Structures are given as structure tokens and as C-alpha cells.
Amino acid sequence: MISLTTQPIQVEPMLKRLESRHGGAICLFLGTVREFTRDKRTLALEYEAYSEMAERKLAELEHQARARWPILGVEIAHRVGRLEGGEVSVAVAVSTPHRAESFEACRWLIDTLKEVVPIWKKEEWSDGSHEWIHPAPPTETRA
Secondary structure, three states: OEEEEOOOOOHHHHHHHHOOOOOOEEEEEEEEOOOEEOOEEEEEEEEEEOHHHHHHHHHHHHHHHHHHOOOOEEEEEEEOEEEEOOOEEEEEEEEEOOHHHHHHHHHHHHHHHHHHOOEEEEEEEOOOOEEEEOOOOOOOOOO
16 A cells, blocks of 8 residues: 555554565664754655655555565555654565565665655755755655
């Protein structure tokens, strides 16, 4: 299941939907709003998305991942709107028969999502400044 939501991401239902007697692993990644970015204190993040295109791109990523790994189930949820420190902004969960492929698929999905899905975030810092950030290009170093 793929979703963009203004509501807090509910992880338990995601994991429940991924349960399978054929699965041996469920890998879950949660992206959260951290307090500091590049030595600046973060007050909040605001996410915006081109919803139709973002959902279409997320579906494409799911399709590509299923072609690469023996995936039993995929769940991707991304928040839009204003988020405070500690809140979950994105969740990616993958169920596979074995842990290695679950880890690989989950990592590929979150890394590729950050590169190609039209979701932007505005970082608001304690000094009153802010910056809009587009999805990261693949060559950019992630911290």
C-alpha cells in the first residue's frame, strides 16, 4: 500500500498487513524529524508533494523493487504538512522470505524515493531562517 497523508503514520497496521506465512523478514525504515541539521537547530519540517505524480512514482518504485527482489509485500507512507521534532515523516516496510533481500529492498526503496519522488521539504530553523529542499540527487552525500 502506498499513501501520502497529513495524519501521523500508523506503523502497526502497516506491519500487520505485511505478515505472511511465507515471509521470514519484515524490514521497516522510519524517517523522523531530527533536532539538528548541519549544526542548525530544526524547529519543524514542512512537506509538500505533487500528489498525483508522487503516488505514481511510488507505485513505479514498488513495481521496480518487486522485479528485483522476491517481495511478498510493500508499504510506503509519507507525511505532508508541518511536522514537529521526533515525528515520523516517512515509513517504508518490506516483507520477503529472507532478511538480506528485505534489507536490500527497503534501503533501495527509501534511497530511490528520496531521489525521484516529487516531495519537497522546508526546513525551519531556530534562527528564523528556512530552506526548501528538493529530492536529493543520487550523487549527493547523505547524512
